[in-house]
Amino acid sequence: MNASFGSLVASIDRSFGSMREACEAFKPQLAPQEVGTILQVATGIARVSGLPGVGFDELLQFPHDVYGIAFNVDRNEIGVVLLGDHWALQAGDEVRRTGRVMDVAVGPGLLGRVLDPLGKALDGLGEVETTQRLPIERPSPAIMDRAPVGVPLQTGLKVIDALIPIGRGQRELILGDRQTGKTAIAIDTILNQRGRDVVCVYCAIGQRASAVARTVASLREHEAMAFTVVVVAEGNQPPGLAYITPYAATSIAEYFMEAGRDVLIVYDDLTQHARAYRELSLLLRRPPGREAFPGDIFYIHSRLLERSTHLCDELGGGSLTALPIIETEAQDISAYIPTNLISITDGQICLSPTLFELGVLPAVDVGTSVSRVGGKAQRGAYRAVAGDLKLAYAQFEELESFSRFGAHLDQATRRTIEHGRRIRACLKQAQFDPVPVPGQIALLLALTAGLFDDVPLDRMTEAQHVIQAAAARIPRAVCERFETAAKLSDSDRDAVTAIAKQALAPFCSDSVATTPTS
DSSP states (O other), X not given: OHHHHHHHHHHHHHHHHHHHHHHHHOOOOOOOOOEEEEEEEETTEEEEEOOTTOXXXXXXXXXXXXXXXXXXXXXXOEEEEESSOGGGOOTTOEEEEEEEEOEEEESGGGTTOEEOTTSOBOSSSOOOOOOEEEESSOOOOOGGGBOOOOSBOOXXXXXXXXXXXXBXXXXXXXXXXXXXXHHHHHHHHHHTTTTTTEEEEEEEEEEOHHHHHHHHHHHHHTTOGGGEEEEEEETTSOHHHHHHHHHHHHHHHHHHHHTTOEEEEEEEOHHHHHHHHHHHHHHTTOOBOGGGOBTTHHHHHHHHHTTOOBBOGGGTOOEEEEEEEEEOSTTOTTSHHHHHHHHHSSEEEEBOHHHHHTTOSSOBOTTTOEESSGGGGSOHHHHHHHXXXXXXXXXXXXXXXXXXXXXXXXXXXXXXXHHHHHHHHHHOOOTTOOOOHHHHHHHHHHHHTTTTTTSOGGGXXXXXXXXXXXXXXXXXXXXXXXXXXXXXXXXXXXXXHHHHHHHHHHHHHHHHHHSOOO
16 A cells, blocks of 8 residues: 555656646747727828837737838827728727838749739739848948949930930939820830840839729730839828838839849839828828928938949849939929939939920930930940930020021021931830830931931831841941940941941932922
8 A cells, every 4th residue: 555655646746747847848928019099090190099119110000900100109199101991990999019110022923913012912813922021111222332333224215325324223313294205214114124134113103003004014015024023002092002112112123133133113103102291291290391291201202212223243233223203293393392303313304295295205305304324324336426416406406496486597507407307206216116226326327427317207217117127237246346335436337327328228319309409
């Protein structure tokens, strides 16, 4: 009996010992969590009490899978920008901290997809497959991490590549009145990157769903979605989504830039972004300034566009080129938002409604457009002809306005005007019709050599197509030099000019045959 009692005691000791070890090894999984309460809900914002440890820009979780960003962190309440539908919430609902800032999914799996700034797919192709996320707000690269801009980003548009060159890592503003072809320039630039190993990100801010659908359809039709990511915030969505959209798109683009790739990002357009931020600021009772925009409207755009750069070789040598779009009213580029962005960017492409009405497309106003990077972002072959071309076009515009007064013009002035009209006709270009570099060089050399001066104006389009087709006969070695920084030699110039002259011979003979004799 004593033996059985001893074994029972030993068994109880072992049980208590295992229970003690289990208790010591137990680590509670629950952590203390701050919970706040909604005081007030309005269109796109909420006011929250509690959450004493919340930080600026921290992501907050609301009921019904709605998130928000802490924007005003005051002593007694927090002003929150909602990233979902506000009518799903009501006063008294709980709000929880997440302990992290807003981030977005990044990675190669995003190529070819259409998604919102929260990373949700909008194209019906299933969920986005990616494992990495980046904060939407990231510091811009330091000055020592940047390299000079020296490699051109070919747009395929003759007037831009020749007269307003854009470099990889540059920020070139596109501005103009409503319906003057701003988005068309950006889309044509994306289409021209096919086969150039450039990743494109198209960011639609506050656009109509039908307009975004047309853009995506155009990209798919021209086989550009394979290297493009589309980030969309529609106009009927909360203003908070429109506010974070360009930052989310930039983080997606930075992922590829930091991997050593060249990236092009289009912000279409920052006018809607500024209006969304103004709406949020007024709802949160931030003091209004000029045109009711808050004082930090300059800062939100500068910290966005400063992230575009060309990284040094030690960091992979990738680049991020930005094409922000802005809408003006009655060509007023001195308004608040246009002047802000002009001062932030490295140049601007101004579109003229007058040229648009005349059918000169793209309606680029060469006189007011500028690229502050200049010839450093242009191949040597372009630099050999661009200077003379811009000067001749500027002289033509001055004389054309003078000639409208009906003054008697001498022969030299008439010749200058006729030459300028052919420059304008040659710079016209249809949408979705990018011109490769050899074709552009052949056309520009023919222009500067005066080979188009004998071609009738009504046959200029046909003559251009003939020269572009003839550009296929340019020797391969010469075409390869077009893609380098080497200057255009006299022999190369003569070879291309001879091919263009031969192609234009039938047009010039027809012009001579139909010219009446005096």
